[in-house]
Amino acid sequence: MEQKSKAVVCREINQPVTVEEILVEPPRRGEVMIKLAACGVCHSDLSATNGTIPFPPPVILGHEGAGTVVAVGEGVVDYRVGDHVVSSFVSMCGKCRYCQTGRPQLCDQAAKAATTLPDGTLRTRDLSGKPLNVFSGCGVMSEYATLHIDNVVKIDQQMPLDKAALIGCGVMTxxxxxxxxxxxxxxxxxxxxxxxxxxxxxxxxxxxxxxxxxxxxxxxxxxxxxxxxxxxxxxxxxxxxxxxxxxxxxxxxxxxxxxxxxxxxxxxxxxxxxxxxxxxxxxxxxxxxxxxxxxxxxxxxxxxxxxxxxxYFGSARPREDFPRMIGLYRAHRLKLDELITRTYKIDEAPQAFADMTAGRNARGVIVFD
Ligand SMILES: NC(=O)c1ccc[n+]([C@@H]2O[C@H](COP(=O)([O-])OP(=O)(O)OC[C@H]3O[C@@H](n4cnc5c(N)ncnc54)[C@H](O)[C@@H]3O)[C@@H](O)[C@H]2O)c1
Ligand SMILES: [Zn+2]
Ligand SMILES: [Zn+2]
Incomplete structure (x- = not known):
């Protein structure tokens, strides 16, 4: 079933972001649908809205998200409904020369599909039926998102999802x-x-x-x-x-x-x-x-x-390094709580972007109901 979802969209360069109701398609082969719990606002999201990072609008923002798997596509064996996951804005195909030599942050697949899922298609449309691009295979500033499992990392259920989200970009980077x-x-x-x-x-x-x-x-x-x-x-x-x-x-x-x-x-x-x-x-x-x-x-x-x-992305090997960050947090060696200066509801996203522009936060985080 197609899922209605509120999402933060860049419709036009140099204009404020919009919060709109969109449609998210169920996962196809090798994909999962995630119900987001939290998504950090990164300067790269702001850079997408002003053309510094050239992503063609309309594009759903967000690449620092965490949530729960609510549906799995055909052929997915490593993820189940209820699993907790963090998005990875680099996709990890596992086959290209970079993945094969332990440098998934440089994966060829991620470079080829910057504003779509890895196969070049989209699961996101606005209510008029127009396709919506997604930020780096993610677009997780949205209540729901369908991602390829190459852009997803499973994490420990005990880890608070709002803190885990930050690992998806700022912390790891x-x-x-x-x-x-x-x-x-x-x-x-x-x-x-x-x-x-x-x-x-x-x-x-x-x-x-x-x-x-x-x-x-x-x-x-x-x-x-x-x-x-x-x-x-x-x-x-x-x-x-x-x-x-x-x-x-x-x-x-x-x-x-x-x-x-x-x-x-x-x-x-x-x-x-x-x-x-x-x-x-x-x-x-x-x-x-x-x-x-x-x-x-x-x-x-x-x-x-x-x-x-x-x-790029802290030269991360996300499947190895995200759990490493969680371990450091648990050992009180890595500060995550102190990074969250302010949380926002999704309707307050324009304010979150204004605060990023004004440099008010260490991190602002959108928290979903
Ligand atoms: N390499 C990667 O994989 C990766 C990942 C995420 C973000 N980024 C990039 O990293 C950069 C920082 O992102 P962020 O989310 O921390 O942004 P941010 O807006 O939170 O932080 C930028 C900081 O730079 C400071 N600053 C501005 N001008 C300065 C100057 N002339 N001298 C010294 N400091 C100055 C600001 O006061 C602010 O504290 C952005 O360019 C973002 O796109 C890169
Ligand atoms: Zn980022
Ligand atoms: Zn690869």
């Missing part, structure tokens, strides 16, 4: 950038640019890895306050700095071993690279606009053996 991509080691000197939902998690990733110094950089004092709570040892408001690279080089007595760009601007990527000491690694986590460029001093790569790299 930030913590993973530090522990998986950068492989921060104990005693490292680290710098994190941007202390939103992703950056705060990069900070706690550095903390979990045993960094000795974690410098948080942001333009908002409120965010820097939060950064301290997540493990930052030093905070710098870059608005007050004439030359942020110089300030941080001095503060770190020669530069950072690891620096993370968690804003989404080439200019900040250059700053992250600029604060490295010899042998250092800068990791670009933010998603910049397609025309955005960065520039670095080429010779410094050679003489300083520096690395500039990217991190």
């Amino acid at each position: 930030g913590v993973g950038a530090a522990v998986n991509t950068a492989k921060v080691d104990a005693g490292s000197i680290t710098v994190v640019f941007g202390c939103g939902g992703v950056g705060l998690n990069a900070i706690q990733g550095c903390h979990i890895a045993g960094a000795r110094m974690i410098v948080a950089v942001d333009t908002s004092d409120a965010k820097l306050q939060m950064a301290r709570q997540f493990g930052a040892t030093h905070v710098v408001n870059s608005k007050n700095e004439e030359n942020i690279v110089k300030t941080i080089t001095k503060l770190t007595e020669g530069g950072a071993d690891f620096a993370f760009e968690c804003v989404g601007l080439g200019e900040i990527a250059a700053q992250a690279y600029g604060v490295l000491r010899k042998g250092g690694k800068a990791v670009v986590v933010g998603v910049a606009g397609l025309k955005d460029m960065t520039s670095i001093r080429t010779a410094s790569l050679t003489f300083g053996e520096k690395t500039l790299t990217g991190s």
Whole structure:
């Protein structure tokens, strides 16, 4: 049976999101229908509404969701009605060269089907019958969603679903950038640019890895306050700095071993690279606009053996790493409760996006009835 569902839709670029009733088709072969419990609002959702991430509208937003399986399609053996799951905005086909070499975050299938399910089709329509795209195979800012099991990870029933949702993007992306991509080691000197939902998690990733110094950089004092709570040892408001690279080089007595760009601007990527000491690694986590460029001093790569790299979804292997995050949370090593600044009902989604634009929350989370 087709399911009626309220969903958050980007109808037009640079316009507020709409909350509308849509229709969700039951799962086909290899798919499950999920009743969502919670969905975080990520900056990437906002970027889809302003064209920074070029997803053709109309598109159902949301890629940081958790809920309960309510229907399973043909051929699905690993999932049952009642299972608790978290969405994965990278799909894991298990067959491509990236999946086969332990890098599902780079799965070819995800790249091919950015705004549909992996087979290129959609299970979502508006009430006039027009198909609605979905954000990265997910579109989980919706009461119900049908996803392919390649975009779903089963989790422990005891884990609260609102906290689990955050693992589906912000937590995995930030913590993973530090522990998986950068492989921060104990005693490292680290710098994190941007202390939103992703950056705060990069900070706690550095903390979990045993960094000795974690410098948080942001333009908002409120965010820097939060950064301290997540493990930052030093905070710098870059608005007050004439030359942020110089300030941080001095503060770190020669530069950072690891620096993370968690804003989404080439200019900040250059700053992250600029604060490295010899042998250092800068990791670009933010998603910049397609025309955005960065520039670095080429010779410094050679003489300083520096690395500039990217991190997608925290280089996660979601089926292994989501339970790892849950384990860290249970061991009181990973903060999730503190990330949720505010919850919203789905009808309040436009406010949640306005608050994201204004930088009011660590994370805002839409909670479903
Ligand atoms: N790589 C991935 O897989 C992945 C996954 C999720 C999100 N992202 C991207 O990560 C970025 C951050 O996402 P988020 O949800 O944390 O966003 P957010 O809006 O919650 O946080 C961004 C932070 O950057 C700060 N900031 C803005 N301009 C700054 C500047 N010039 N210098 C320092 N700080 C500045 C803001 O005050 C804010 O605290 C976005 O670009 C998002 O698209 C990437
Ligand atoms: Zn995200
Ligand atoms: Zn694959």
